[in-house]
Amino acid sequence: xxxxxxxxxxxxxxxxxxxxxxxxxxxxxxxxxxxxxxxxxxxxxxxxxxxxxxxxxxxxxxxxxxxxxxxxxxxxxxxxxxxxxxxxxxxxxxxxxxxxxxxxxxxxxxxxxxxxxxxxxxxxxxxxxxxxxxxxxxxxxxxxxxxxxxxxxxxxxxxxxxxxxxxxxxxxxxxxxxxxxxxxxxxxxxxxxxxxxxxxxxxxxxxxxxxxxxxxxxxxxxxxxxxxxxxxxxxxxxxxxxxxxxxxxxxxxxxxxxxxxxxxxxxxxxxxxxxxxxxxxxxxxxxxxxxxxxxxxxxxxxxxxxxxxxxxxxxxxxxxxxxxxxxxxxxxxxxxxxxxxxxxxxxxxxxxxxxxxxxx
Numbered sequence: 320x321x322x323x324x325x326x327x328x329x330x331x332x333x334x335x336x337x338x339x340x341x342x343x344x345x346x347x348x349x350x351x352x353x354x355x356x357x358x359x360x361x362x363x364x365x366x367x368x369x370x371x372x373x374x375x376x377x378x379x380x381x382x383x384x385x386x387x388x389x390x391x392x393x394x395x396x397x398x399x400x401x402x403x404x405x406x407x408x409x410x411x412x413x414x415x416x417x418x419x420x421x422x423x424x425x426x427x428x429x430x431x432x433x434x435x436x437x438x439x440x441x442x443x444x445x446x447x448x449x450x451x452x453x454x455x456x457x458x459x460x461x462x463x464x465x466x467x468x469x470x471x472x473x474x475x476x477x478x479x480x481x482x483x484x485x486x487x488x489x490x491x492x493x494x495x496x497x498x499x500x501x502x503x504x505x506x507x508x509x510x511x512x513x514x515x516x517x518x519x520x521x522x523x524x525x526x527x528x529x530x531x532x533x534x535x536x537x538x539x540x541x542x543x544x545x546x547x548x549x550x551x552x553x554x555x556x557x558x559x560x561x562x563x564x565x566x567x568x569x570x571x572x573x574x575x576x577x578x579x580x581x582x583x584x585x586x587x588x589x590x591x592x593x594x595x596x597x598x599x600x601x602x603x604x605x606x607x608x609x610x611x612x613x614x615x616x617x618x619x620x621x622x623x624x625x626x627x628x629x630x631x632x633x634x635x636x637x638x639x640x641x642x643x644x645x646x647x648x649x650x651x652x653x654x655x656x657x658x659x660x661x662x663x664x665x666x667x668x669x670x671x672x673x674x675x676x677x678x679x
Contacts, residue, residue, distance in 0.1 A: 324424035368550045377538050381511045381521075389539040389549040392557070394499040397522040397537040399425045401495055402461070404545075404552035406431045410460040413451065419469045419497070432458070444473040448482045455490045462487045465497040466512065472500070477509070484515040493545070495520045502528035517542035
């Protein structure tokens with residue numbers, strides 16, 4: 320009997336909440352925002368490995384070749400495709416805790432033996448590489464984490480992820496990094512972790528950072544030989560892309576990945592001053608959240624002078640009161656989905672909107 324994903328079931332059953340206090344990405348848009356004409360979309364898709372203009376746009380955005388890009392239906396679809404291609408029943412997969420619960424559901428469905436390495440609140444949610452090393456065996460095939468971390472939003476130091484990639488390489492395993500929140504930073508996003516080595520895969524999509532979840536446009540960045548393996552696996556799951564094969568401009572709203580707006584000029588300007596609404600709330604935020612173990616996230620970043628996270632480094636889109644920095648994380652309400660029943664998320668700030676330089 321397939322148990323499915325606790326988190327996704329909760330999210331679907333509570334999707335009609337009257338007030339959403341924890342949106343985890345940019346607000347969506349309609350087809351009118353994309354400024355398309357009915358004749359622009361070709362419904363009868365060609366059978367090929369990806370839509371070339373889309374592969375080229377993603378490759379250019381992340382500094383890889385089109386042969387290192389595999390498209391999939393969203394980040395969850397990208398993660399599942401990677402798991403299906405790299406993991407056989409009985410293989411061991413090391414997954415961070417806490418993590419995004421659908422990752423565990425997908426691996427469980429594929430018959431993987433899941434082992435966990437901790438990202439502890441007391442350590443600012445940073446990695447303990449010695450602990451990871453102790454968990455590796457000759458059956459380990461894959462290590463999985465998110466950067467920025469979900470749910471804390473903490474960004475790891477580059478050398479932490481590089482160390483994890485080396486551990487995976489030494490064990491003959493791959494490292495998959497879910498980077499779906501990477502492009503939501505206010506400042507320039509750091510380089511993708513795919514550049515760490517041929518055993519590293521990075522997944523993302525147009526959902527969280529671009530507000531285009533309805534396009535179901537996700538991708539995997541990886542070495543060319545791994546990409547070929549992924550395309551062959553996808554043949555058994557999905558014959559063609561979910562993204563329409565032909566849109567003008569290469570296509571508009573899909574290939575335009577070079578700016579957080581994701582679109583050209585078809586969106587109304589954000590209301591003035593919304594980014595300033597959060598500061599008074601942040602200044603009044605209680606100072607003992609660290610003792611409560613709460614995750615705190617803010618938009619825009621905290622004003623200068625408020626305390627930073629334990630590691631001294633946080634996501635550009637948020638900062639911490641107490642010990643943890645968080646950017647955009649998954650909404651609260653199903654705490655068991657993150658394997659930490661006592662974990663809660665406190666959100667202060669205006670609604671996520673599109674605007675120059677990212678959400679405001």
